[in-house]
Amino acid sequence: MSHVSSIFAALSDPCRLEIIETLMREGETPAGEICERFDISGPAVSRHLSVLHTAGLVNRKVAGKHRLYSVRPEAIRQVSDWTMDHREFWEASMNRIEAALREDAR
Amino acid sequence: MSHVSSIFAALSDPCRLEIIETLMREGETPAGEICERFDISGPAVSRHLSVLHTAGLVNRKVAGKHRLYSVRPEAIRQVSDWTMDHREFWEASMNRIEAALREDAR
DNA sequence: CCTTCATTTAACGAATCTGCTAAATGTTGT
DNA sequence: ACAACATTTAGCAGATTCGTTAAATGAAGG
Structure with missing residues (x-):
């Protein structure tokens, strides 16, 4: 899979x-807080985060019992x-x- | 599905x-010519073209027995x-x- | 009309995706 | 060691995706 298509x-x-x-809006955020924003189960969100991580779109940082996620700017830049x-x-x-359109409008 | 995610x-x-x-490189192209470029079967390419068309990424123009496909620039622009x-x-x-990095390099 | 060419639709199987609940993991505080 | 917490992994069902081959459609030419 070409790299950009796996980002897509x-x-x-x-x-x-x-x-x-x-x-991107709120910066580094723990998994739990992300979960709260969605109606789907925690495991489902966790799976999405893992997909994003595998695709190189996010960083995962371990902080005690929390995992902090953040977007890797290079990934978005590749889309750009x-x-x-x-x-x-x-x-x-x-x-x-x-x-x-301008031509038509005349 | 949010519109941009369906483009993705x-x-x-x-x-x-x-x-x-x-x-994008070669402009309007008939389906058959697109097929030639890929190892997969004609029907498979046709399905891909139909997916692209449904998602609003390409225009389909009927020209005799040919179907000419071209990219809709607005779609790419939405990604941009x-x-x-x-x-x-x-x-x-x-x-x-x-x-x-510059800091590190010093 | 009947054939040929260009393309799509149908039908099907294998693989992948997405959600769920239950269980496992690993961390912190008692 | 134990209980509570944050998150991930396992296991499973249902939907979707992508490829294939065979058949259908529809325009062009004899």
């Missing part, structure tokens, strides 16, 4: 995406890099569409 | 990601937008990491 896979679950967004690699395509195309 | 889901398969990258929404997080964090 990790983000493809709505629950995992929300976990990542929460961690992927879009930037193709920026010429979508930016140019978007401009063409906008131009066509 | 569509891109989470290596074969689909490669299809999208090919289409998502990274940009969190840019402050990963950019700041990357800088912090870089600063730490």
